[in-house]
Amino acid sequence: MTLSSASYQQEKGRLVPVMKDILARPSGRIGLTLVFLHILLALLSPSIAPYDYKLQNSALMLSPPSTEHWLGADHLGRDILSRTLMGGREALLVTGIATPLAVMWGGFIGILFGLVGGRVDEVLMRVVDAFLSLPWILKMLVLIVTFGTGIGVLIPTLTFFYGIPVIRVARAATHDIIARDFVWAAKARGHSRISIIWRELLPNVLDTLMVEGAMRWSWMLLAFSSLSFLGFGVSPPTPDWGLMISDARGFMSFAPWGVIAPVIGLSTLIIGINLSADALAKALGIDRAQKAPM
């Protein structure tokens, strides 16, 4: 991970050029459009959904697409179009809150320990390693099974576990700039640690953290929908793509539309986030391909 020399001196008002750079790339244009549409859909879907998402109608059970129900109905006779339109709300809400929180706490701890260094840092890294060596699903499920599903448990759980890898990234990025002259100068001027972190380190680590955050968002969304799929995410009858796929899977041989609609919803959102993250990384000059995938 190398920081370009331009980013050492942060100029003000970089937002506009970076946005322009992102939008100049096809991946950025497609990605941001998808993400924007999904956020818009999540906000508007309660008012544009043609039917009530929890209205059951036994006469319509597993019925194929028709003029009244464009995407057919699921195994409880609920309108699939309405449920698909609303299926991303919970996922976007939970990950939209948990991602920034995770990047913030992980980033702060990572920068702090990168600055402090020494024995404390060494011990912390071993603990981080230990946490990373456990499969994510095990860590989360143990907490979720104990404390219940619901947003109140999912947000803190995701925030905590997705902040841990961020510690590593933030620490490595801090190490890259810690020996620079301006950090030494600030130390020599007698600035406090908080001031050094806030005014010298954070502005230079921010690019890395933003790319990391965009990537974490898509991984968190994957985790969230996998949890829903396994039955540990949102609770029925809340519409959620993961849960809908899991429900419709059993009837896939004669009612495939029940699977295909939520699959398209979930895939377009995740691909959109990934393309945006790619474009952001390129616009900020951070090579994403060099990162470990998991």
Add this chain to the structure above:
Amino acid sequence: MLFMLIRRVLLGGVTVCIVSLIIFSGVEMLPGDACTQFLGEYQADDELLAQCRKDLDLNRPAIDRFAEWTQGAVSGDLGLAADGKTKISTIVGDRLKNSLLLAFCAMSLGIPLALLLGVISGLWRDRLPDIIASTLAIFAMTIPEFVSATLLILVLSIWLGWLPGIVLTSAAAPSSEFFPEILLPVIVLSFVMCAHIMRMVRSSVIDVMASDYIQMATLKGVPYWQMVFRHALPNALLPAINVVALTIAWLLGGVVVIEVVFNYPGLGRLMIDSISDRNLPVVQSIALIVASIYVCVNLAADLLTMIANPKLRTMYMRKQ
């Protein structure tokens, strides 16, 4: 060099120790214990709970039980499951064997394919083979595993009827009986892992091909394919070792979703079932096994990289 090796191995050992501590204290801190869970349905009164805790030896201080647990784990005895009768090592043993089988099949299909595709798309950057492979890789990496698995079942199993879409073999069956049911999960897993490794190999091939020594070789008139195979690839494939290791660790411990989708009796499904049943002794054991595998595989990758990379090798030698 030797010092470095020993240091790495020791650090790996320390990590496993911390993992076991985290697992044990995590489970201790959760509300309820094996007895409240076990007796929960009977509205257990205090007397019954006390009796149960005495039977299961839960009254001793946590530190004693931790010492006993770790000692047992080192010697291969993982203790008893929450029902107090079944030995964990027998439950976990079959599942671990099945998970290893699945991982082995996925690796032998996925890794060679990933290396081949990575090299091809790195050498023909931004041409048709690269565009096709890279686009597919983005799909494989971003779409959740349960989505690609479900779609593959829909197409290959339901619509075309080529492969069985679900595993019905029991956990204790010999490995040979898992064919052909295992093929579809293997295809999904190799598809996902292939994407990660391929992207890494591609970017490293591009880097190496643009480097000075390759240009030098070109200018000196080294034939193209000789240059690729003798000069470029040995260097380009080095960074792939770590990604391959991470993927192997993921295959051995994290394929819960795939195992659930295909009903495959591996470690991942045992993990989910044990967590749902609050069978915490089994959860602890699985966590320890999976974490140890992760640490070992990563350690092996680090050591392999060190040994295979002349720069690193001589750097440590010179330091000594």
